Amino acid sequence: MYQPMLFLHWKQARTFLALAVVAAFALPLLASEGVGAPRGVDVSSLDAYRFGFEAWLPFFPALAILIGMTLALTAWNWDHRFDHVYALSLPVTRWQYTVQKMLAGVTLALLPAVGFWLGANVAAASIALPEGLNAYPNELAVRFFFAILLSYTMLFAAAAGTIRTTMWVAGVILCFVFFGNIANDFLGYYYDFFARENVVLIVFEWMFETAGPFEVFSGSWSLIDV
Amino acid sequence: MFRRLLLGALAASLGWTNALSGQTQQTESELIQQLDSLRPLLERAEAELQAYEAHVREVARSWASEVARVDTVRVGQVRIITPVEQVEAARNLFAEVWEHHFASVDHSPALDEVLFTFQWSDARVPIFTDAVGPHGAVTVHPVEYDSRQSRAVVEARIRSVLALAVSMDLSGLGTDYRRWDPGNPLDARSLESAYRIVAMTQSQASRACLSGDIDACASAMGLGTATGVRQIEDWYSPNERWSLIARTYAGARMGRNSNTIAACLDERSIEHCDQILVDAYRDLTPYRSDVRATLVAHALEVGGQGSWSRLRESADMTPSEALEHASMVPAEELIASWLHRLVENRPDTYERLLPKSGLTMLWALFFAALAMRSTRWRMG
């Protein structure tokens, strides 16, 4: 069952995947070429790296998220289009169908990740590193893959649910963001903990920095670092 | 306002009188006579002024007693004026911030010159608005906060005004060392940040420093003894010197016509490059105030009790001597221990990648489990 799933997903996403592989390969190279560095400055110098590469850093997680999102949407595109009728007429339990579909997407996610890994290695090899600095192409590629994986699975899960479930989840998140601060201030009048801390910020910090799902996006994306 | 108008009118009348005297060439006795005639006017003005001030005081007293009775709280050296109902909050907040951020400040004369006010900005009457800024012998630092702001925000505001006040103690030190924020403790995060800056600094002195050359560290900090071209040669390699200038003139057509600059940039004549750098008004010290601040903080920690007072008293010394005096250890030893600490806190860029990736995997599995709950009751 995995093979037809992979084939179907590939048929849906192949054009995008081809572009994604090229983009993932090119991004570290473009960044390391010191695009944005002042004209006339030796691009292999550290300052050129800082000028050029750091400007490109936000694009790394952004590309990963874009790839993950598109893979998730293409995974369910045909199912949604035909009201899931085809999938539901197959002699497969729903959870098996979902798992195989998800695994197919994860397999396809490897393609841009490999492209990125190659690009990062070529980029790292092209930079003359001063003493004290190191290149991390493999680690960066691993982070890139996991960033794709996470955005893919997250959106895949959202798209797998019914519209009602998705609306519920989105509604709860929005309510938490919009009304959380107000509730926190209100509780702050009665409880010292809420007067001292902002629960919304704590949750966000946990989500993005400590152990939450978004840590992979907010962590280090440096190809070159100390 | 009334007082200012009165004094202005008086000054104007005197000026007019002086102008007249210059025109008519009055004798000295005539002038004295004329001034004596002004005395009743001055005395009346003074009396009116005093009456006005007494009235203002009376109004303020009656008004304050009705709507905003205030009290003065002391937390160590810190004096805070606050409405009576906020006395407890002010004491707790200032005490906590002081203990957490300013433990190394044993005595700060600057604090004797400062009053802090603490009140809700949305209180019915902003009682201390007039008191902001220099006020007689003291400077007033207000801490106003919105009742909806969290305690962390208010604490940050207190930390900021305390740091501003206490930093005045270091006004005698060199600029870059004075810029240190006394409220920022030397924690792992700031050391990591300093390490990254040091490692990224494009300077041969900095690279040598990271390799363990203490003299190079001192030089990169601006604590070395060399001056002029020699100092620049210590800091930067010829290629780096050329890069400094190239970066300055990158994309700029103006100034490139100079023969010296052209010789430096186009012919890569390092003598010409050095000449430009020596003549430049820029501070070329590789480590800027952010790195130097960590050395000051380290010196205070090493010096322990009394280090703040010693640092404060060393205004006439060179920065190197001041740091030695504060830490009570030789500068080389101080820099060596600083470097050791910096290297120990080297940021682990990808060291925790595996456990973090494991965490991401767990989240991915969690989302997969959510997706598996996808129901076959899709329609309807």
Added chain:
Amino acid sequence: MNSAIELNNVGWKAGKSFELKDLSLRVPVGSIYGFLGPNGSGKTTTIRIFMGMLKPDHGEIAVLGRSVPNDMKKILGRVGYVPERPHVYPALTVGEQVKVHASFFGAWDAGWAKELMGRLHLDPDRKIARMSKGETGKLLLLLALSQRPDLLVLDEPTDGLDPVVRRDVLSAVLDYVSETSATVFISSHLVHELERICDWVGVMDDGRLVAELPMQRFKNGIKRLRIVGAPEAVEQIPFTLLSRQRDNGAGSMETWIVRDWESPMRDYFDGVGATVRDVIDLDLEEGFVELLRSSRPQYENGS
């Protein structure tokens, strides 16, 4: 197992507009069951319910002797389904779609699939997105038949197809049934189409099953009677009175539409002082229309 599909008191509601009310339905094993009804009567909903795609509010469902939805995986392995709207992947070619579909079914008959492809004039390299409605319909039937199903569920399989393709599709179904004795459940609003091939018929209207009987009885049992002197109140009639209407003009002539009519039943009218002037056979479509008219509340009491 006497019934290939069995629904007992199944209820399902979608908002305020539509509802299946205590639907009970039995499709005998080996039959070709025509599921008739006007558009919007609940045919597709009923199919989706016993195919496990919609969750009923109440009631029990069994398909091929197994419970729905608990045994769906086993049931669907033996059911060939052609949905109302094409559901195949437009980016695939016919050959690719057949290959993908085959991988899900253990009993897939690759040889027959190939034979059907030739017989239905389907090009394996043709992209589905570029196929006509008729070609897509034939592909769907190919997919369903090549599974070698015990039950074939066809939801409006010939709707919108030209006569040639319609004939191809129906003959392929009949060939399969004659060869395997599989049960066929075929829904349609085209009465004549079902008349030729079905041996059982169920009629849906407004979410209710208004009739379920052998096709022969359906075809022969519905009559239009011309009666003179019929009493106002009728009791203990031996047939089912679907409607009665007084003719325009003078006299006491009435037209009755009845179901389950047999000739000896004329005696009933003699007993109540009435006379049967004519007994007129209705064709299937007329019978279907009269059945629907009689089942709707506004047509009750012959008004």
